[in-house]
Amino acid sequence: MTYSLRIADIPVTERPRERLLSLGAKHLATAELIAILLGTGQGKGKLSAVGLGQYILQNLSQNQRDPLEVLRSISPPELMNTPGVGPAKATTILAAIELGKRAFQSxxxxxxxxxxxxxxxxxxxxxxxxxxxxxxxxxxxxxxxxxxxxxxxxxxxxxxxxxxxxxxxxxxxxxxxxxxxxxxxxxxxxxxxxxxxxxxxxxxxxxxxxxxxxxxxxxxxxxxxxxxxxxxxxxxxxxxxxx
Structure with a gap:
């Protein structure tokens, strides 16, 4: 998948939302799941939502860290240090993380x-x-x-x-x-x-x-x-x- 390509320009069957609906969430890559939460990327000519999701994971994996482990306890300012991630996107991701924790811990x-x-x-x-x-x-x-x-x-x-x-x-x-x-x-x-x-x-x-x-x-x-x-x-x- 081309990470600078807009989601709208990706074949319908390859878009994250459509793949989730047809295959189930567990079959999506982590970057695709984040892309669904982000909704949009960095803007015209820059990273798509999937590319931005992958970029976030790469940043979190610095120093050989597990990006999902870092994501579990990340703060809003840390998440918003990523270009293209503002308060709306950061809070959506953090809300999804907390919801996942609560569902698991119910x-x-x-x-x-x-x-x-x-x-x-x-x-x-x-x-x-x-x-x-x-x-x-x-x-x-x-x-x-x-x-x-x-x-x-x-x-x-x-x-x-x-x-x-x-x-x-x-x-x-x-x-x-x-x-x-x-x-x-x-x-x-x-x-x-x-x-x-x-x-x-x-x-x-x-x-x-x-x-x-x-x-x-x-x-x-x-x-x-x-x-x-x-x-x-x-x-x-x-x-x-x-x-």
Whole structure:
């Protein structure tokens, strides 16, 4: 595709909007998706909307950065540093990014049954998934694994958070939960469990046995993914939860 060519001069079947309607959004290049948001390029004889979208991605990828990762947290002034991107285009792109985040992070409806790590991760993602600080949160469930609520227990730094078993169980008891899923995020996106993660999980499982509660899982979330310690460790064999 010629990036200085006007969208109107591109064959109809090759235009980004028409390609989205006929093929679906997932089949479009990132520059084409941005072009749809931009609507227009830099003006006559300059970059088309697709070309401008590609130019934005190239600018964001400087210093070997992932352009989509930069785009997730870019500010309006940074975006408007690109020639041809004014307040209208910048706010349209930023609104689309925020809408995408909210759609991805949308919580299950109240009283949803938490019956798998993926459902639990979806319920926790709003609080944890894209945060740049480590946050520890819990899902509070009834005896039938129905979601009663979500509670943030602690907020740490970019590399660590402190979660007290006492505070975790205090919230569960206070809100009448008999089952819980605990979770925290790794801002780096590395989902590997650290030794402190393992140690805390062991403490929680042992404490839950004494309190006649059940810790169903400990999830680590980050950058769109999640890891279940129940599925990847033998801790639940060591400390059965009777769930």
């Amino acid at each position: 919580r299950p409806l109240d009283r949803t049954i938490i019956d798998s790590p993926s459902v639990a991760a979806a319920a926790l993602s709003h609080e944890l998934m894209w945060e740049n600080r480590e946050i520890f949160a819990i899902l509070l469930l009834d005896v039938k694994h129905r979601l009663l609520g979500t509670q943030i227990v602690s907020i740490g730094t970019a590399t660590e958070t402190l979660a007290s078993p006492r505070e975790i169980f205090k919230e569960a008891i206070r809100q009448g939960a008999t089952r819980l899923v605990v979770g925290h995020n790794h801002p780096s996106g590395n989902l590997e469990a650290s030794q402190p993660d393992i140690d805390l999980t062991r403490q929680l499982l042992a404490g839950a046995q004494l309190l006649e509660l059940a810790v169903l899982d400990h999830l680590i979330l980050g950058h769109g993914g999640h890891l279940s310690l129940r599925q990847t460790t033998t801790l639940w064999d060591e400390f059965p939860q009777g769930d």
